Amino acid sequence: MVNARAARKLLLPLLPLSTTIPTDYQPIACGFYDELEAIATRKKQGYLHYFNDLRQLCQGTTTIKTFVARDHAEYAVLASGEEIRLDHIIRLDNTPAAGFAGYPDFRCGC
Numbered sequence: 001m002v003n004a005r006a007a008r009k010l011l012l013p014l015l016p017l018s019t020t021i022p023t024d025y026q027p028i029a030c031g032f033y034d035e036l037e038a039i040a041t042r043k044k045q046g047y048l049h050y051f052n053d054l055r056q057l058c059q060g061t062t063t064i065k066t067f068v069a070r071d072h073a074e075y076a077v078l079a080s081g082e083e084i085r086l087d088h089i090i091r092l093d094n095t096p097a098a099g100f101a102g103y104p105d106f107r108c109g110c
Contacts, residue, residue, distance in 0.1 A: 025073035026087045029098040036076060036092060040064035047107060049090040052082075057090075059106060 039046045040063075049059045063079040067086075075083040090100040 025085065026099075028074075028086045028089070032089075032092075032095065032097050033086070035095050036064060036086070036089070037067070039092065040066065040076070046093050048084075048092055049103070049106070050084050051088040051090070052084070057106070 043063060045061050045063050047059070047061050049057070052058050064076045065079055066077045068075050068077060068083070074086045076086060076089070077083050087097075089097050090103050091097065091105065094105075096103065
């Protein structure tokens with residue numbers, strides 16, 4: 001079993017630097033946006049893998065409350081109040097975001 005700290009150490013060196021975390025906002029695929037929007041509309045919890053602003057790999061079950069656009073980027077606002085840039089989301093449940101399909105799923109199977 002791999003914890004989040006070990007996952008960060010394992011994950012980033014395995015992938016080319018150009019595919020890690022974009023610095024300029026990259027619009028996400030329409031199909032993936034539809035998945036995010038559907039889970040938000042139904043107020044359903046989902047398991048999210050994403051990079052936070054400190055470039056740390058984060059994961060957990062959460063609810064997306066809404067979406068906001070600011071400074072030429074789009075963000076998902078979580079129930080906790082945390083805002084995640086949409087192009088930093090790696091996976092929602094079993095659906096990988098475009099550009100992150102090769103990332104492993106570090107979810108605990110417990």
